[in-house]
Amino acid sequence: MNPACVLTIAGTDPSGGAGIQADLKTFQELKSYGMSVVTSVVAQNTTGVKDVHHLPDSFIREQLFAVSEDMPVHAVKTGMIANKEMMQVIKDWVQTIDAPYIMDPVMIAQSGDPLVEQEEQIYLKRHLVPESTLVTPNIPETETLLNRRIDHEEDMKEAAVEIVEQLGAGAALVKGGHLKGKAVDFLYDGYQLHSFEEERIDSANTHGTGCTYSAAIAAYMSQGYPLTQAVEKGKHFVTAAIRHSFDLGKGDGPTNHFALRREVFHS
Numbered sequence: 403m404n405p406a407c408v409l410t411i412a413g414t415d416p417s418g419g420a421g422i423q424a425d426l427k428t429f430q431e432l433k434s435y436g437m438s439v440v441t442s443v444v445a446q447n448t449t450g451v452k453d454v455h456h457l458p459d460s461f462i463r464e465q466l467f468a469v470s471e472d473m474p475v476h477a478v479k480t481g482m483i484a485n486k487e488m489m490q491v492i493k494d495w496v497q498t499i500d501a502p503y504i505m506d507p508v509m510i511a512q513s514g515d516p517l518v519e520q521e522e523q524i525y526l527k528r529h530l531v532p533e534s535t536l537v538t539p540n541i542p543e544t545e546t547l548l549n550r551r552i553d554h555e556e557d558m559k560e561a562a563v564e565i566v567e568q569l570g571a572g573a574a575l576v577k578g579g580h581l582k583g584k585a586v587d588f589l590y591d592g593y594q595l596h597s598f599e600e601e602r603i604d605s606a607n608t609h610g611t612g613c614t615y616s617a618a619i620a621a622y623m624s625q626g627y628p629l630t631q632a633v634e635k636g637k638h639f640v641t642a643a644i645r646h647s648f649d650l651g652k653g654d655g656p657t658n659h660f661a662l663r664r665e666v667f668h669s
């Protein structure tokens with residue numbers, strides 16, 4: 403039997419913790435067939451971003467059609483999309499695809515380095531967010547999307563509803579990794595608010611958690627899980643990946659994509 407096929411469109415992380423590398427590891431671990439289209443090649447590691455090389459938008463288009471004219475695409479996720487030209491190409495392509503589209507609106511790396519310039523972030527909000535089945539902003543990204551501060555859980559809930567009702571996303575998952583206390587995320591699916599809560603793990607090794615979470619949701623959706631269940635299972639996956647994260651690198655280390663395997667083996 404053929405596997406479910408899932409595509410990531412994102413930038414690279416040669417140190418393996420975030421971006422396309424994190425996405426592909428997640429897809430593999432969750433037993434979907436992973437495919438990837440590179441938007442930007444990023445010289446980065448756990449300490450930060452050193453340099454970036456953006457691919458021409460015409461070449462991103464070529465990669466996208468090389469995949470979709472030959473392979474099934476059962477779900478797609480996007481990560482770092484650095485400029486308007488790329489956003490336009492991706493928007494046009496997404497409209498040709500009949501599959502869930504999970505958008506991680508990557509703006510700033512955890513190290514604080516910008517991955518998408520401010521003017522381009524507005525374009526993303528106007529043109530790509532309305533194409534998404536699900537958008538997964540963290541707190542600073544939610545603040546940028548809505549142009550106001552998000553300080554506590556009530557703000558997160560309101561924000562999730564607003565991202566759907568005012569910005570036109572199919573659903574919104576506002577992630578609380580950047581707040582204090584429990585690690586709570588809120589999903590608004592257009593009808594209902596759902597919360598996903600886990601204990602906060604005392605770890606600085608959270609490089610790539612957002613990438614890993616959205617990739618896990620995309621993998622589960624490629625396999626036909628409904629949105630809420632895909633988010634629930636994705637949260638379980640990312641929490642285990644943080645709990646068993648690796649002390650690798652001189653900065654904030656990467657998460658552990660084998661973690662669920664390990665929990666299963668050791669429980």
Ligand SMILES: Nc1ncnc2c1ncn2[C@@H]1O[C@H](COP(=O)(O)OP(=O)(O)OP(=O)(O)O)[C@@H](O)[C@H]1O
Nearest residue numbers: 540577578579580585586602603608610611612613
């Ligand atoms: N220390 C932690 N313990 C448990 N869960 C966490 C912790 N930090 C983040 N999370 C969870 O990890 C997921 C990713 O959330 P976060 O808000 O950190 O996204 P992000 O900022 O996009 O990630 P990234 O670190 O890749 O930028 C969420 O489910 C969040 O609740």
Ligand SMILES: Cc1ncc(COP(=O)(O)O)c(N)n1
Nearest residue numbers: 413414420421511512609610
């Ligand atoms: C190519 C790419 N995409 C996304 C992130 C965000 O991940 P993080 O916020 O954990 O650094 C990143 N660092 N690099």
